[in-house]
Amino acid sequence: MIATGFIGATTLAIATNVINPIESTPTAKTAVVNTAVPAQAPVQALAVNQTAIAPVSQTLVNGNSTEAAVNINAISAQIVTVKQALTLADDSHVQLKGHIVKSLGDEKYQFRDSTGTITVDIDDELWMGKAISANAVVTLEGEVDIDHKPMKRVEIDVDAVTF
Numbered sequence: 001m002i003a004t005g006f007i008g009a010t011t012l013a014i015a016t017n018v019i020n021p022i023e024s025t026p027t028a029k030t031a032v033v034n035t036a037v038p039a040q041a042p043v044q045a046l047a048v049n050q051t052a053i054a055p056v057s058q059t060l061v062n063g064n065s066t067e068a069a070v071n072i073n074a075i076s077a078q079i080v081t082v083k084q085a086l087t088l089a090d091d092s093h094v095q096l097k098g099h100i101v102k103s104l105g106d107e108k109y110q111f112r113d114s115t116g117t118i119t120v121d122i123d124d125e126l127w128m129g130k131a132i133s134a135n136a137v138v139t140l141e142g143e144v145d146i147d148h149k150p151m152k153r154v155e156i157d158v159d160a161v162t163f
Contacts, residue, residue, distance in 0.1 A: 079094075079095045079096075079097065080094050080095065080096065081096075081113055081114070081115040081116075082096065082098070082111070082112070082113050082115050082116040082117060082118045083115035083116050084115075085118060085144060085154070085156065086116070086118065086154050088144045089144065089146075090144055090145065090146040091143050091144065091145075092143065092144045093141075093142075093143055094141070094142065094143070094144060094156065095139060095140070095141045096111060096113065096118075096120075096139070096140045096156065097113065097137065097138075097139045097140075098111055098112055098113030098114075098137070098138070099111070099112050099113070099134055099135065099136065099137060099138065100120075100122075100132060100134065100136075100138060101117070101134045102134070104119065107121055107122055107123055107124060108120070108121055108122075108155075109122055111140065111156070118154065118155065118156060119153075119155045119156075120140060120142070120155065120156045120158050121145070121155055121156070121157050121158060122140070122158045122161060123158070126158060126159075126160065126161045127161065128161075130163060132163065136163065138161055138162065138163055139161070139162040140156060140158045140160070140161055140162075141158070141159055141160040141161075141162075142156045142157050142158040142159045142160070143156070143157050143159070144156060144157075145157045
């Protein structure tokens, strides 16, 4: 039986059977243990979706330690260079800023920034009927798409184009 009294205290009653060697009949005894716990400061809870509304650069606070969010790529797109995008894991959300330099056909284009070039897959409807030149600066938001057959190929599957 466990009973609670005031905040932070628990009283525990333990019943045991003891056999009296002279009478050989069980006798019930009860031991009472009082485990008083010192009052603690109230715990301030973080919102479960705090990282969904915090900027990418912020970290989560857990007790006295600070930890980086483990799912930061799932939250919002990181602004990266082509060189960085080529090293990221499959399905990583990215944002690239640079130039579409040429069409490769079948909704694929060559994208270039100051660090290199990468193939991007942009659905026709994302262009919203706008024609752009090779010197126009665009921002692409999408996911890294890695294929390993017949050899490793990294592309960006674009979800949004900003002119």
